[in-house]
Structures are given as structure tokens and as C-alpha cells.
Amino acid sequence: MPATPRERAREQTLQDITRIGREQLAVVGAAALSLRAVARDLGVVSSAVYRYVKSRDELLTLLVVDGYNELGDEVDAAVASAQHPRQQFLALGRAVRAWALREPARYGLLFGSPVPGYDAPGEQTTTPGTRVIYALVRIFDGAYRSGLLDADASAPLDAGLAADLDRIRAELVLTTPDHLLARGVLVWSSLFGAVNFEVFGQYGADTFTDPAALFEHHLAVLADTAGLPPS
Numbered sequence: 001m002p003a004t005p006r007e008r009a010r011e012q013t014l015q016d017i018t019r020i021g022r023e024q025l026a027v028v029g030a031a032a033l034s035l036r037a038v039a040r041d042l043g044v045v046s047s048a049v050y051r052y053v054k055s056r057d058e059l060l061t062l063l064v065v066d067g068y069n070e071l072g073d074e075v076d077a078a079v080a081s082a083q084h085p086r087q088q089f090l091a092l093g094r095a096v097r098a099w100a101l102r103e104p105a106r107y108g109l110l111f112g113s114p115v116p117g118y119d120a121p122g123e124q125t126t127t128p129g130t131r132v133i134y135a136l137v138r139i140f141d142g143a144y145r146s147g148l149l150d151a152d153a154s155a156p157l158d159a160g161l162a163a164d165l166d167r168i169r170a171e172l173v174l175t176t177p178d179h180l181l182a183r184g185v186l187v188w189s190s191l192f193g194a195v196n197f198e199v200f201g202q203y204g205a206d207t208f209t210d211p212a213a214l215f216e217h218h219l220a221v222l223a224d225t226a227g228l229p230p231s
Helices: 005-028 035-042 046-050 056-080 085-102 104-111 122-129 131-145 159-172 178-199 211-226
Strands: none
Touching: 005 035, 005 056, 005 104, 035 046, 035 056, 056 085, 056 104, 056 122, 056 131, 085 104, 085 131, 085 178, 085 211, 104 178, 122 131, 131 159, 131 178, 159 178, 178 211
């Protein structure tokens, strides 16, 4: 917690700015965010907001970090509620979908089309932005270390891809072999692809009467693809 009254007041103001920014994001979209509008809704002059957030890009970064962390918190809580790796994976996928459907504008900011003219600063966004990925990695690698992750090698790996997987394995301190690590990447991209299709209406309004049932089927198939056995 901030130690002094001044620090606490600053933290509260930043929280208020972030909250108003989230509200604006849902109404006008990321490209139309305005610090003047934030100041108006906060009930202060524009110059007061600029003491905390100097530009639209800084506001976007606040919202990106806020979104990644909220999603990460919900995913971590969901995974912690399950014991078996397959159930942990299913809990993770459900948490991502639930947050995305509840917060479509914020999900779109994180995983939709890039905002024109905005380049997210990696030093602020990479750590929160990789929380879900690291949660997936922990599930898959933990299952492999426990002897619970298994899938036959299928398509051969290109030498360049194998080198990339070696680098990733070293960076993340993994034991998972190449063919399982490559499948994990497929599962990761497919999970978010399924969520994207639903959130952004890519299936069409009348194609599936029960999108949740479709998503549960996809999750089960992805768990099988990863090599996660039934609990």
C-alpha cells in the first residue's frame, strides 16, 4: 500500500482514471479514447489529468496492464481451484472465455486489432501480458514432469523450428520435449482463436445455438491434443 497520504491520493486518482478509461473504452473504442473526456468524467480540468497520464498512449498502456492483470488474476484463481493438470487446463480456458465475454472491449484491446498509432511499451506490458501463457506452461510442463503428459510425435520438426523450441525451453526452464512443446503452442493459439471467434462474432449469429457447449468440446479436444489424460 502507498505509504503517505500524497501517495495514496495519487494511487486513488490513477485508479479513477483507469476506471473511467475502461468505461470510455466500452463506449467509444480504443482509437477514440480522450484524456479530455476522462478529465470531464473525473470532474477536473484537463491539466489535472495530464499530471498523472501525459497522453492517450499512456492511458492505453494503463488499460492494457490493468486488463492483463485482471485476466491473469482470474486465470490464476481458476487454475488454483483444480488439482489435476487436465482440470487445471479446462479451468484456465473457461476463465479466459468468461472474462472475454464479460469484458469484450478490454479483451479486444488486448487480443484484437492493433490500435492505430499505438505501440505498447514492452517494459510495462510484457510481464502482465504473459501471465496466461506462463500459467499454461506451468500446467503442461508440470504434467510432463509428473509423467501425466504424453502424445506421440507426429509431423517432423523443421531445424529452424527446433532451434526456436530449444531457445524457448531454455528461457522458460522447461523439460517438455519438442513435439509436446510444439503441441502446446498449437493449443495456446487455438484456445485464444476459439475465444476470439466467439467474442468477435465470427461464427455468425445463428450458426451455433449453444456457444458454451461448442467451447467445452473445443477445450476437451485441445486437452487431448496437448496430451493431457482424463483426471
